[in-house]
Amino acid sequence: MKQLRLIGAPTDIGAGRRGASMGPEALRVANLQQALQQHGLNVTDGGDLSGPANPQQGPVDGFRHLEQVVAWNRSVHEAVHATLQQGQLPVLLGGDHALAIGSIAAVAQYCREQGKKLLVLWLDAHADANTNTSTPTGNIHGMPVTSLLGIGPDQLTSIGGKVPALQPDAIRQIGIRSVDREEKQHLHELGLRVYDMRHIDEHGMRVTMEQALSGIDADTHLHVSFDIDFLDPAVAPGVGTAVPGGPTYRETQLCMEMIADTGRLASLDVMELNPACDVRNQTAELVVELVESLFGKSTLIR
Structure with missing residues (x-):
């Protein structure tokens, strides 16, 4: 029986x-x-x-709240790594997506210790590949991908003990539809595999997921970093940075079911749910259904 551990990161x-x-x-x-x-x-x-509490300050050298973000990520790293070492599957409940730095760095460290191959599926409207020089806002939730790839300040990139925590070929991004101008250049230079909304429009979710999941084997630790704004805001309004034109409810269900079908899901982030933007907790209820599908809920016995 799979043992799951929910870890709340309320920041x-x-x-x-x-x-x-x-x-x-x-x-x-x-x-x-x-x-x-x-x-x-x-x-x-x-x-x-x-x-630490949110000090609500402006950016310093292109980063807002760097010290506090580092503190939260260290705490997340420790909790996720300990959970994996105990043979449990960590489910990180965010919180904003900057926390994926600590979560994925912990998973990468665990995979190195176990000699496993890591594949990260990054489900998001945003590529989150900004740096302190390209960011329009200084918000670090726009920088976790670059941080994990070793670009950024030491205290962020070295969480997990190895810089970079990941190589670009370990990440596959799905559902992307909002990328800043300089960030687009970063994605190109890093050679990240990005299945953006145009790709999903042209090929459909099934083919997209077959491509994104290709190469998974018995030796693969599959980590899903699920930003709720991946979904179209018409069905999931409870997010802080909504971008129109995302996957529908059915497309997202298919995405989750195909991940479940691999049998390799071994860690999960559920990020950026913002009840202040929600309607009667409908987005949270939708997310619960989708997470059930990730863990094998299906209409029929397949």
């Missing part, structure tokens, strides 16, 4: 808009733990991590 320290700090509690209110337990999973709620 919006890396975001421009406040409210993602309430995300973990909204997912609990939407009965995430109970929903997963119905599928025969053993789910422990590890409660919330703690870290």
Whole structure:
């Protein structure tokens, strides 16, 4: 039986808009733990991590709240790594997407220790590949991908003990539709594999996911970093940085079910749920359904 551990990271320290700090509690209110337990999973709620409050200051050298973001990520890194070492599957409940730095650095460290191959699926409207010189805002939730690839200040890039934590070929981005001008250049230079919305429009979600999941084998640790703004805001309004034109509810269900079909999902981030932007917690309830699909809920026995 799969053992899951929920880890709350209630902070919006890396975001421009406040409210993602309430995300973990909204997912609990939407009965995430109970929903997963119905599928025969053993789910422990590890409660919330703690870290510095949001000082709501402007950027310094192109970074907002660098020191506080580092503190939160260290805490996330420690919790995720410990969970993996105990043989459990960590489910990080965000919080803003800057926390993926600590989460994925921990997964990468664990994979190095176990001699496993890591594949990260980055489901997001945004590429999150800015740097302090290209960012229009200084918000670090726009920089986790570059940080994990070793671009940025030491205290962010070295969480997890190895710089870079990942090579670009370990990440596949899906659903991207909002990229800043200089960030576009970064993606090109880094050679990141990006399945943007045009690719999904042209090829459909099934072919896109077959491509994104290609090469997975018994030796692969699959990590999903799921930013809720991946979804079209018409169905998932509860996010701080909504971008129109995302995958529909059905397309997202297919995406999740195809990930589940691999049987390789071994760690998960659920990020950027912002109840302050939501309508009666509908986005949180939708996310719970999608996470159930990630862990094998299906209409029929397949």
